[in-house]
Amino acid sequence: MSVRYQRRTSRTVSDIPDYAPKGSRRGNKGGSRVLSVLAWAVALACLLPMVAVALAAVTGGTDTVSHLMETVLLRYTGTTIVLVLLVAVGTFAIGVGAAWLVTMTRFPGVRFFEMALILPLAFPAYVLAYAYTFVLDHPGIVQTTLRDITGWGARDYWFPEIRSTGGAALMLVLVLYPYVYLLARAAFLQQSSGAFLAARALGNTSWQAFWRVSLPMARPAIASGLLLAIMETIADFGTVSYFGVQTFATGIYTSWFSMGDRAGAAQLALVLLGFALTLAVVERSTRGKARYHQAGKQHTKMPPATLTGSRVLIAWVLCAIPVLLGFLLPTVILIDMGLESEQNLLSRRYIGFIQNSLTLASVAALLTVCAAVCIGFYLRLQPGRAATAAAYSARLGYAVPGGVIAVGLMVPFAAFDNTLDAWMRATFDIRTGLLITGSIWLLVAAYVVRFLAAALGAYEGGQSTVHVNMDAAARSLGQGPFGMLRRVHLPILSPSLLTALLIVFVDVMKELPATLIMRPFNYDTLAVQAYRLASDERLEGAAVPSLVIMAVGLLPVILICRQVSRRS
Known part of the structure; x- marks a missing residue:
């Protein structure tokens, strides 16, 4: 009996028979292919900066x-x-x-x-x-x-x-x-x-x-x-x-x-x-x-x-x-420095810094969590070497400094923009300039590569609580992969997704090297403003954006504190 029970509970989603009608089975296979393509697109995008850095260094x-x-x-x-x-x-x-x-x-x-x-x-x-x-x-x-x-x-x-x-x-x-x-x-x-x-x-x-x-x-x-x-x-x-x-x-x-x-x-x-x-x-x-491993059968906590x-x-x-x-x-x-500074947090200039920071952090957090869902759900649906390799490639970005990712993205896309501009001028006498390099979207891509591992970790931690039998029930009711994700996984994983969003949001607010290298012209954030003022030895002024960054950073810390208090 114990052997049978172990075999039943060790199944993965790919081992579950598909009891859906034949028409919906074809949709399931199509959805799985789309999911695998999306997951590998994310994984290859995460590998691109590292490959580009290596090629640029060698050449x-x-x-x-x-x-x-x-x-x-x-x-x-x-x-x-x-x-x-x-x-x-x-x-x-x-x-x-x-x-x-x-x-x-x-x-x-x-x-x-x-x-x-x-x-x-x-x-x-x-x-x-x-x-x-x-x-x-x-x-x-x-x-x-x-x-x-x-x-x-x-x-x-x-x-x-x-x-x-x-x-x-x-x-x-x-x-x-x-x-x-x-x-x-x-x-x-x-x-x-x-x-x-x-x-x-x-x-x-x-x-x-x-x-x-x-x-x-x-x-x-x-x-x-x-x-x-x-x-x-x-x-x-x-x-x-x-x-x-x-x-x-x-x-x-x-x-x-x-x-x-x-x-x-x-x-x-x-x-x-x-x-x-x-x-x-x-x-x-x-x-x-x-x-x-503990040698005994009973696990007794050590008395403090x-x-x-x-x-x-x-x-x-x-x-x-x-x-x-x-x-x-x-x-x-910082509070004392901020009170002595002449920086007005409510001025139009500072509101622009806050808007830029919030826009970048919000967009990057949303895209990063979506990418994490693609990778994590692909690994659950089709566990194997391919899915494991994709997940490992997606996690590499967290081990790579922001400056390296910035260089790795700027080199290939700058070459692409220059090649396209030269071809358009030679063919149509039209100057395209830099279409991708120096854009907000390339900066957001750097954030996604850098912080995808943090979002993936939070998502996988919540996904482990979704029993495989829930996936079997969804399949038997004719749900494809995306239907299962939308109707079963996402409602259950909403706390984990919120945690992932919050962590990436704050990490983007604090990220400095990638922002300094890749930000569009005249598009500064709170982190860049704090760095610029500090570089000019205007430390009182640097305290104002620094306090805002710190206040935003307290959000995930408070969330972690709540989790720690529950486990104690």
Whole structure:
């Protein structure tokens, strides 16, 4: 009986007999073909930027490569590696430590910190950079007060330089540690007490049991969070650019715009693409091979330890510092900066920035979720190597920095526009100009490629709750693939689709490198306006669009906080 039951519940949608009438069966097959074509069109569109970058880099000649190796390549590589290592260590220490404290211990305020530790996720790192530069730079309030109190001159004391690799790493750690915290906390919640208590019975202290048992069991989840943080680090442009830190991300932008060297930008993008894809493969292999199982039949949650005395104060300090530095203090600083600025959020100019940002984010979010539905539903209807390959290709964009995607789309479409313009002038004496390059739709396409993996993950998480028998019932009633999707899946998956829409919407609002490279002329967003004002050292003005971006970023964070509170 157990074997029969296992066979019945392991069926996929493709294994279900089609009881519909013959006429509707032909419609079902046609709908499946249309769905497969749409899914592969999305997958190939996601692969296009990577292929274009590789071709542009290979055909760019060796002179540019030699020049890069002699001048900036070594510096870009060293700085990027140092930045990645600092962010990895920082996010691991804060994320894992905070997750263990709020999950495995009990102290006054632990419920508050469970959710508050997620709040820094609402900030882009470059916004934190603007806030802390305003306070900690030489003319800032901290150093000014220090000089007033001590009477020191500018060269009489040493103060940590915020505009440095270490400063950029600190900004990134403060906004990226929630990735590690969320995944590590979920892993700790799922652990049974058996192995931990056995380690204690063998004479290990609580710290030794954590280090030798609990931490290795949570390693796959922690590694996934760290790799997400690292990929966001190598993709970051706003923070490192503002701090003057030379990484591959800033090198791509400098080569493309300042030097007009398309081949150099493509070759730098290819190196960064290779690094990002290597991280994606490592993340997949780590998540796929690492398995930890409980030895017993019963799963008993580990009883949390109650902290008393000085340990409560230590736990409070360790949990409060990331929240204070990553959310509360920057919010207060930005509000103070915004009140002192001359930027009018209700002016026609700022309303235009808001409209542009909302338009791009809304259109990109809608198209991205539609693409995710095509890929996810195709994988459910026709599971196999082809569908798996399409889904994997669609997910690659999240591992690729926005600047690389921008270069990968600009190169082929600029060549197409120039070829078409030359042919039209030679044949009909008509100048077509740039039809696709520099358009809103090409920018939206870059957003879709960049954030499709996030939408696909949210959709597939909800799709797993739709039982295969619902699909069988829909087919027996004569529904084709699109009818099944419209009448069964979409109503059930509306919360997951809303989550996907919200996540992509906020990610597009915060995206800076792709927007800077690909935006149409005189079509600026809030992120671009904040970057431009900060580049001109008008930090008070940059606070106004930064606050709007942060406020929008709070929406998915609040949604995540609600989910965390339900699981606790």
